[in-house]
Amino acid sequence: xxxxxxxxxxxxxxxxxxxxxxxxxxxxxxxxxxxxxxxxxxxxxxxxxxxxxxxxxxxxxxxxxxxxxxxxxxxxxxxxxxxxxxxxxxxxxxxxxxxxxxxxxxxxxxxxxxxxxxxxxxxxxxxxxxxxxxxxxxxxxxxxxxxxxxxxxxxxxxxxxxxxxxxxxxxxxxxxxxxxxxxxxxxxxxxxxxxxxxxxxxxxxxxxxxxxxxxxxxxxxxxxxxxxxxxxxxxxxxxxxxxxxxxxxxxxxxxxxxxxxxxxxxxxxxxxxxxxxxxxxxxxxxxxxxxxxxxxxxxxxxxxxxxxxxxxxxxxxxxxxxxxxxxxxxxxxxxxxxxxxxxxxxxxxxxx
Amino acid sequence: xxxxxxxxxxxxxxxxxxxxxxxxxxxxxxxxxxxxxxxxxxxxxxxxxxxxxxxxxxxxxxxxxxxxxxxxxxxxxxxxxxxxxxxxxxxxxxxxxxxxxxxxxxxxxxxxxxxxxxxxxxxxxxxxxxxxxxxxxxxxxxxxxxxxxxxxxxxxxxxxxxxxxxxxxxxxxxxxxxxxxxxxxxxxxxxxxxxxxxxxxxxxxxxxxxxxxxxxxxxxxxxxxxxxxxxxxxxxxxxxxxxxxxxxxxxxxxxxxxxxxxxxxxxxxxxxxxxxxxxxxxxxxxxxxxxxxxxxxxxxxxxxxxxxxxxxxxxxxxxxxxxxxxxxxxxxxxxxxxxxxxxxxxxxxxxx
Numbered sequence: 001x002x003x004x005x006x007x008x009x010x011x012x013x014x015x016x017x018x019x020x021x022x023x024x025x026x027x028x029x030x031x032x033x034x035x036x037x038x039x040x041x042x043x044x045x046x047x048x049x050x051x052x053x054x055x056x057x058x059x060x061x062x063x064x065x066x067x068x069x070x071x072x073x074x075x076x077x078x079x080x081x082x083x084x085x086x087x088x089x090x091x092x093x094x095x096x097x098x099x100x101x102x103x104x105x106x107x108x109x110x111x112x113x114x115x116x117x118x119x120x121x122x123x124x125x126x127x128x129x130x131x132x133x134x135x136x137x138x139x140x141x142x143x144x145x146x147x148x149x150x151x152x153x154x155x156x157x158x159x160x161x162x163x164x165x166x167x168x169x170x171x172x173x174x175x176x177x178x179x180x181x182x183x184x185x186x187x188x189x190x191x192x193x194x195x196x197x198x199x200x201x202x203x204x205x206x207x208x209x210x211x212x213x214x215x216x217x218x219x220x221x222x223x224x225x226x227x228x229x230x231x232x233x234x235x236x237x238x239x240x241x242x243x244x245x246x247x248x249x250x251x252x253x254x255x256x257x258x259x260x261x262x263x264x265x266x267x268x269x270x271x272x273x274x275x276x277x278x279x280x281x282x283x284x285x286x287x288x289x290x291x292x293x294x295x296x297x298x299x300x301x302x303x304x305x306x307x308x309x310x311x312x313x314x315x316x317x318x319x320x321x322x323x324x325x326x327x328x329x330x331x332x333x334x335x336x337x338x339x340x341x342x343x344x345x346x347x348x349x350x351x352x
Numbered sequence: 353x354x355x356x357x358x359x360x361x362x363x364x365x366x367x368x369x370x371x372x373x374x375x376x377x378x379x380x381x382x383x384x385x386x387x388x389x390x391x392x393x394x395x396x397x398x399x400x401x402x403x404x405x406x407x408x409x410x411x412x413x414x415x416x417x418x419x420x421x422x423x424x425x426x427x428x429x430x431x432x433x434x435x436x437x438x439x440x441x442x443x444x445x446x447x448x449x450x451x452x453x454x455x456x457x458x459x460x461x462x463x464x465x466x467x468x469x470x471x472x473x474x475x476x477x478x479x480x481x482x483x484x485x486x487x488x489x490x491x492x493x494x495x496x497x498x499x500x501x502x503x504x505x506x507x508x509x510x511x512x513x514x515x516x517x518x519x520x521x522x523x524x525x526x527x528x529x530x531x532x533x534x535x536x537x538x539x540x541x542x543x544x545x546x547x548x549x550x551x552x553x554x555x556x557x558x559x560x561x562x563x564x565x566x567x568x569x570x571x572x573x574x575x576x577x578x579x580x581x582x583x584x585x586x587x588x589x590x591x592x593x594x595x596x597x598x599x600x601x602x603x604x605x606x607x608x609x610x611x612x613x614x615x616x617x618x619x620x621x622x623x624x625x626x627x628x629x630x631x632x633x634x635x636x637x638x639x640x641x642x643x644x645x646x647x648x649x650x651x652x653x654x655x656x657x658x659x660x661x662x663x664x665x666x667x668x669x670x671x672x673x674x675x676x677x678x679x680x681x682x683x684x685x686x687x688x689x690x691x692x693x694x695x696x697x698x699x700x701x702x703x704x
Contacts, residue, residue: 163532167581179593180515180652182569183556189572189590193548200542204535217534220541221585222578229519229573229593238541241531241581300532 001034003106007099007337008086014095014102015079015088021069021129024048024121028068031102031119040109041117044142048121049131051142052105054114060283061114062348063148063312065132065303066098067123074328085331092320096332097151100319100341104348112349113283116145123303127272132303136310147283148307149344153320156336158291159298160212160315162305164274166242166253167221169267170195177232185232189225192236196220198260199240207245210277212297214245218260239269243299246274275305278313290347291317353386355458359689360438362451367431367440373421373481376400376473380420383454383471392461393469396494400473401483403494404457406466412635413466414700415500415664417484417655418450419475426680437683444672448684449503452671452693456700464701465635468497475655479624484655488662499635500659501696505672508688510643511650512564512667514657516626518594518605519573521619522547529584537584541577544588548572550612551592559597562629564649566597570612591621595651598626627657630665642699643669 005013019027028048036043041052048068070090079088086096098119105117120131127133136143152159172192177185205216218240225236244253250271258266278284279295288295298304298316307314319336353365371379380400388395393404400420422442431440438448450471457469472483479485488495504511524544529537557568570592577588596605602623610618630636631647640647650656650668659666671688 165532165582178652179569179571179573180517180595181567182571182595183567187551187571189575190548190552192575193545193552196542196545196548199539200545215533215535217531219531219534219539219584220577221531221581221583223541223544223575223588224578225572226574226576226591229591230517231573232571233573236575239578239581243532243534300530 001030003034003102007096007103007341008334010099010102011091011096011332011337012079012081012086014098015090016077018073018077018089019068019070020072021122021125024068028119028121034102035105038106041105046135046139047131049135050119052117054111056110056114058112058114061116061145062283063116063118063143063145064101064104064151065118065120065148066094066101066151067120068098069121069124071124071326076328076330084333084335086334087329087331089330091332092153092330093325094152094318094320096320096337097153097318099337100344101151103341104344108345108348115348116142118143132306136306140310143307143310143312145312147281147287148312148314149287150302150304150314150316151318152302152316153318153322153325154316155321156293156319156340158288158293158295158315158317160277160279160295161209161246161275162298162300162302163214163216163246164244164248164250164253164272165301166244166250166257166271167269168240168257169269170238170240170261171265172236174232174234176227176234179230179232182232188233188236192223192225192238195238195261195264205245207247209245209247210279212277212295214297215299216245217243244274246276249273272301273305273309274301275308275314278308281313284313287347291343353382355386355454359448359451359455359693360686362454363443363448363684363689364431364433364438366447366450367442368429370425370429370441371420371422372424373474373477376420380471380473386454387457390458393457398487398491399483401487402471404469406463408462408466410464410466413468413497414635415468415470415495415497415659416453416456416503417470417472417500418446418453418503419472420450421473421476423476423678428680428682436685436687438686439681439683441682443684444505444682445677446504446670446672448672448689449505449670452689452696453503455693456696460697460700467700468494470495484658488658492662495659495662495664497664499633499639500656500664500666501639502654502656502666502668503670504654504668505670505674505677506668507673508645508671508692510640510645510647510667510669512629512631512647513561513598513627514650514652514654515566515568515598516596516600516602516605516624517653518596518602518609518623519621520592520609521621522590522592522613523617524588526584526586528579528586531582531584534584540585540588544575544577544590547590547613547616557597559599561597561599562631564629564647566649567651568597569595596626598628601625624653625657625661626653627660627666630660633665636665639699643695
């Protein structure tokens with residue numbers, strides 16, 4: 001792998017090494033081979049996670065992190081240049097970001113801030129397989145730092161913090177009866193109409209957190225009920241997903257859901273904390289100044305929350321376009337790759 | 353099999369020949385062996401359906417029909433007498449009725465009305481396996497008659513006609529979106545709240561049909577929706593069951609459901625016509641007079657509708673207790689068996 005290729009050409013090269021989740025081995029090998037010989041970097045490998053660090057003793061350490069995996073290929077390999085765009089699986093999410101990481105890692109031999117470059121696997125699949133989560137448990141010291149940039153597609157905008165997510169089941173109860181004598185029973189599905197009524201009456205909070213506007217949401221994401229075609233059902237379960245702004249923690253989110261549905265049994269299935277923007281840190285402020293964009297709130301949950309859990313403020317910032325991630329026609333504007341690299345280079349500085 | 357046993361003893365004998373749906377062979381064999389030698393009966397067998405008929409050239413022909421199968425055994429075999437009751441699988445539903453049929457078939461050598469005794473299989477399972485349905489298609493002439501009595505458990509009451517049943521799916525539509533930006537979509541499960549609202553606002557008709565009061569019902573019997581835990585769902589389907597009085601036919605029932613849910617696509621899954629009481633026929637009137645009970649409307653769907661479809665008015669009348677049918681503790685009052693037999697014997701008369 002030639003780290004001297006320009007950002008677009010390097011992105012194309014990375015894209016053409018297909019790396020659907022679970023199959024990141026060849027790409028991780030190629031990256032390790034490219035970085036291992038560089039004298040200004042210390043390289044660690046753990047499975048298909050690669051961490052490369054400068055160790056210059058700078059007063060600040062920042063992290064640039066990106067995942068190597070993509071969603072399944074959808075007839076969109078190999079990559080294909082067309083006008084100002086590069087098409088192909090992973091162009092936008094997020095091998096263009098990985099290309100920027102690699103270009104910086106290869107060329108910034110003496111940055112003004114120490115840099116940790118993290119390349120990890122299995123971001124697009126179930127959390128328990130996530131390489132960043134694994135590393136945060138096995139070797140958290142490798143992820144230590146003052147500020148982290150996750151190179152997720154953000155259209156060159158700074159997306160700060162992220163909202164949390166909670167899923168819970170709300171159960172309506174009834175009493176079974178034969179439908180020919182339905183008045184002998186109580187229909188739990190009909191009863192669930194009140195649960196849906198609460199959902200429909202919900203008004204989303206849009207709190208400002210450290211100057212950024214978040215936007216919550218509460219939705220039914222599943223409903224099930226029914227015993228047989230001739231039976232008044234005695235149970236109907238609504239699964240809801242609450243997306244909560246980072247001014248609430250997991251316990252507050254759970255309290256909110258339980259109080260909203262106080263009339264029914266509530267079972268919390270899972271919850272993931274959000275992350276506050278954390279832009280007050282000097283390294284973050286310098287980052288915002290260097291990028292020259294106005295930060296906006298990240299509404300979806302992302303791995304920035306894993307850094308937040310380690311006490312490291314983090315943002316999403318990358319050349320891809322989140323709206324077209326995971327689509328067969330995903331692409332990246334090649335000019336955005338160069339712009340992203342240039343701004344990060346300005347921020348990281350160089351004394352070498 | 354000794355048809356000279358009293359009704360309770362014969363019921364116990366029938367119960368002890370287990371005959372869960374699909375396993376009626378040995379019981380059908382025993383019945384065929386008992387009836388085949390009797391000179392006053394002409395016996396047909398079709399699979400595990402047995403039809404035994406008098407052919408005396410009487411001006412009226414009536415039918416006594418009963419099913420041989422039971423629901424699965426639930427630790428309730430062999431039968432067990434306790435005080436005035438006989439316990440065991442099928443005692444109430446409906447081997448006590450079959451015992452009455454057999455006692456009458458064996459002893460009424462010259463009834464005032466020609467009698468067709470029908471014993472059939474697979475009533476407790478899916479309609480396509482029902483022996484009476486099969487016979488009504490393959491040999492409808494064997495089911496011809498002026499009036500039919502289905503010996504289903506009715507606590508010695510006359511249950512006339514039956515309600516029809518229709519199942520349909522009502523589909524609410526939405527637009528998918530990520531739950532982190534749920535306002536970009538439209539939640540089909542929330543939308544289904546309006547469908548449940550219609551169900552909750554429904555007021556049941558209780559029409560009088562030929563002097564009997566029916567009671568309709570409209571219930572959700574199933575609901576499903578949901579794509580993934582982080583997706584605003586674009587579809588939610590409610591399955592409803594409409595039980596309709598026999599003053600409405602299938603087309604009217606369908607029109608009613610479609611007009612009630614006019615705001616949504618409605619897919620009719622299946623519909624079974626009900627049956628009018630048909631008590632005006634002279635044979636039916638004589639039956640009611642002989643039994644000495646006031647007919648009441650049958651709310652559930654039963655095989656009387658199969659006779660109605662053949663143009664034969666039919667009622668449920670049997671010694672069992674419908675409320676305890678299909679329970680492990682089902683029983684029959686032995687006095688009810690004798691009473692049922694005695695009344696039917698009065699009605700069928702004897703000129704021999």
